[in-house]
Amino acid sequence: MSFLSQYWPIITPAMLFAILAIIEIFIPRRTLNLSRKWRWITHALFLGTNNIIGRLLAFIIIVPAAANWAYDNQFGLFYMFDLPWWVVAILSVIIMDFAVWLQHRLMHVHPLLWRMHSVHHSDRDLDVTSALRFHPFELIVSTLYKSAWVIMLGVPLAVAVFFEVWLNACAMFNHSNIKLPKKFDRIVRLFLVTPDMHIIHHTTHRDEQNSNYGFALSIWDRLFNSYNDQPRDGHNGLTIGLEEAQNDAPSKPLWSFLLPFRNVE
Numbered sequence: 001m002s003f004l005s006q007y008w009p010i011i012t013p014a015m016l017f018a019i020l021a022i023i024e025i026f027i028p029r030r031t032l033n034l035s036r037k038w039r040w041i042t043h044a045l046f047l048g049t050n051n052i053i054g055r056l057l058a059f060i061i062i063v064p065a066a067a068n069w070a071y072d073n074q075f076g077l078f079y080m081f082d083l084p085w086w087v088v089a090i091l092s093v094i095i096m097d098f099a100v101w102l103q104h105r106l107m108h109v110h111p112l113l114w115r116m117h118s119v120h121h122s123d124r125d126l127d128v129t130s131a132l133r134f135h136p137f138e139l140i141v142s143t144l145y146k147s148a149w150v151i152m153l154g155v156p157l158a159v160a161v162f163f164e165v166w167l168n169a170c171a172m173f174n175h176s177n178i179k180l181p182k183k184f185d186r187i188v189r190l191f192l193v194t195p196d197m198h199i200i201h202h203t204t205h206r207d208e209q210n211s212n213y214g215f216a217l218s219i220w221d222r223l224f225n226s227y228n229d230q231p232r233d234g235h236n237g238l239t240i241g242l243e244e245a246q247n248d249a250p251s252k253p254l255w256s257f258l259l260p261f262r263n264v265e
């Protein structure tokens with residue numbers, strides 16, 4: 001039990017990953033464009049670098065340091081009010097989710113940030129492993145950004161860790177290649193970003209990439225006018241990835257890691 005309570009931030013995502021990966025085999029939404037082998041090898045490497053650089057930085061060093069510093073100094077919005085812990089927890093998750101939505105939008109606007117984020121978008125298929133495909137540089141930027149929010153808000157450490165796991169779980173879900181009943185999608189989409197909603201963000205059309213930025217809650221795109229209900233080319237006709245990289249290069253590790261340094265517009 002203590003093993004589980006100590007390692008749940010690693011065990012839960014790993015289990016969810018396995019479950020989604022198995023469901024993808026039985027009820028896939030789309031047939032994949034590229035062979036799984038190279039894509040999965042590349043994404044496994046991303047998992048490796050991101051776990052070493054990102055997770056270590058996020059879970060063990062920076063986010064705890066930020067949360068502890070805020071606690072020690074009673075710094076941050078929530079420490080100014082005497083709120084019950086569960087109110088702080090709920091508000092933290094909602095506001096942090098907005099912060100991540102905003103960060104994602106900025107990733108698409110700023111050319112330097114887009115260079116890093118385009119690695120994620122260069123994937124020519126979407127499945128549960130796409131949620132791992134983030135350049136380590138993007139993860140570093142994102143960890144520092146989230147830590148700043150943790151300090152500003154005064155998010156407790158346990159909530160900050162929970163949020164990381166929750167966000168990760170949502171990303172795995174909405175990148176997964178699973179055919180869900182339309183009705184289920186409609187209902188879930190009212191609150192959470194579904195695979196059919198997120199895929200629109202991954203088509204080759206720029207205007208569609210600049211919509212549906214949400215990772216967990218779907219409300220921000222509706223609220224800030226970036227919600228897109230259906231892909232222009234339909235779910236069966238859409239093309240995933242970058243317009244300029246419709247070959248098998250995105251499945252290769254070196255190409256993917258070096259993409260931010262290339263002159264891809």
Ligand SMILES: [Zn+2]
Nearest residue numbers: 104117121201
């Ligand atoms: Zn994006």
